[in-house]
Amino acid sequence: MSFRLNFAQPILTLIYNPTCSKSNKVLSILHEALEKRPGVFKLDLLDYQKQPPTKDQLTNIINYLNLENDLNQILRNENVAAEGTTKVKGPSSIQELANLVKEQPIRLQRPILVDWNNGRAIIARPPEKAGGFLKDLGYLND
Structure with missing residues (x-):
């Protein structure tokens, strides 16, 4: 008699822009x-x-990123108004952030790599951070 243990395969999500070289x-x-x-x-x-x-x-x-106190860190630096002098107010809540990302998705940092099973994420800039992240999680050996 043989059996197989239930094994949930971890899911990593890459939030990316296919036209971005870093992504x-x-x-x-x-x-x-x-x-x-x-x-x-x-x-x-x-x-x-x-x-x-x-x-x-x-x-x-x-x-996962521990950014609860500064939601602007998950946004790209395009938060300066067209005049170049006035700063646009950043989101003060997750709902505001979600609305902003829905309206202006290009503002979201990229690429973001998320391990939902381990509750970890990184903003993979520079891209080489992804390799260290995979090693830390045990998905990649040296």
């Missing part, structure tokens, strides 16, 4: 990791310009 470098790092250790995680790709992260996803990501 594509991280995607390449993830594919290389999967070539070395097939099936070690399931890769989920989220083109945030076509489908922005939901409020619940953003809530978790903010918690």
Whole structure:
């Protein structure tokens, strides 16, 4: 008699822009990791310009990144008005952040790599941070 233990394959989500070189470098790092250790995680790709992260996803990501006290850190630096002198007020709540990302998805930092099973995330800038993240999580060996 044989049996198989139930094994939930970890899911890593790459929140990315397919036209961004840094996003594509991280995607390449993830594919290389999967070539070395097939099936070690399931890769989920989220083109945030076509489908922005939901409020619940953003809530978790903010918690994983420990950015609850400064939501602006998950936004790109395009927070200066067209005149170049007036700063646009950043979001003060997750709901405001979710609305902003839905209206202006390009403002979201990229790429963001999320391990939902371990409750961890990184903003993978520079892209090489993704390799260290995978090693820290045990998905990639030296």
